Amino acid sequence: EVQLVESGGGLVQPGGSLRLSCAASGFTFSSYEMNWVRQAPGKGLEWVSYISSSGSTIYYADSVKGRFTISRDNAKNSLYLQMNSLRAEDTAVYYCAREIPTVTTNWFDPWGQGTLVTVSS
Amino acid sequence: QSVLTQPPSVSGAPGQRVTISCTGSSSNIGAGYDVHWYQQLPGTAPKLLIYGNSNRPSGVPDRFSGSKSGTSASLAITGLQAEDEADYYCQSYDSSLSGSNVFGTGTKVTVL
Numbered sequence: 001e002v003q004l005v006e007s008g009g010g011l012v013q014p015g016g017s018l019r020l021s022c023a024a025s026g027f028t029f030s031s032y033e034m035n036w037v038r039q040a041p042g043k044g045l046e047w048v049s050y051i052s053s054s055g056s057t058i059y060y061a062d063s064v065k066g067r068f069t070i071s072r073d074n075a076k077n078s079l080y081l082q083m084n085s086l087r088a089e090d091t092a093v094y095y096c097a098r099e100i101p102t103v104t105t106n107w108f109d110p111w112g113q114g115t116l117v118t119v120s121s
Numbered sequence: 122q123s124v125l126t127q128p129p130s131v132s133g134a135p136g137q138r139v140t141i142s143c144t145g146s147s148s149n150i151g152a153g154y155d156v157h158w159y160q161q162l163p164g165t166a167p168k169l170l171i172y173g174n175s176n177r178p179s180g181v182p183d184r185f186s187g188s189k190s191g192t193s194a195s196l197a198i199t200g201l202q203a204e205d206e207a208d209y210y211c212q213s214y215d216s217s218l219s220g221s222n223v224f225g226t227g228t229k230v231t232v233l
Binding site (some may be wrong): 047049061107108 | 123153154155156157159165166172173178208213214219220222223224225226227
């Protein structure tokens with residue numbers, strides 16, 4: 001069974017740091033591009049970051065650029081998101097999602113169950 | 122602020138048909154990029170519902186259908202059921218944005 005399991009969320013003060021992890025199983029992790037997507041309480045989905053299968057290509061949403069770092073360890077089947085200089089507006093459930101490659105427009109499947117990050121003093 | 126606009130909510134009685142629009146522009150849907158749809162049941166993670174504008178993954182009931190025309194896409198639910206009450210999001214690609222994957226604003230479907 002293809003599965004993604006996030007961990008590492010919690011309560012952190014503004015300006016603090018947190019590292020999220022996403023453990024993948026049931027598929028060849030090193031062959032897939034991966035993403036982080038977040039959802040603030042009561043709000044919609046917001047794409048956060050992308051990493052290619054090898055880790056050589058990375059993109060970030062403008063809202064997190066310069067503060068968040070995405071990385072992966074293909075030997076450990078794991079995806080990471082290092083979050084620094086956290087702000088109240090970063091409070092959200094963070095999902096990791098596998099990107100399915102196509103000729104035109106990729107989609108996300110599956111998604112992890114999510115991990116909640118709360119930034120508050 | 123998302124570049125794909127959806128109605129905040131739609132509702133219908135059991136058995137009825139509802140549609141959700143996803144309106145984009147010439148840099149995303151109108152540029153020919155495909156649209157995908159996700160269903161998010163209360164308290165759960167999003168799940169792929171429709172891919173490539175109109176294709177259903179295995180296990181998705183055929184009462185869900187998708188279409189695309191011009192700068193918009195639509196998701197239709199026919200024979201609405203109580204378990205369809207959820208949030209629905211469209212997703213596509215936008216050539217003007219860093220990273221390029223974009224989600225719609227989301228639509229809450231309520232079964233009356």
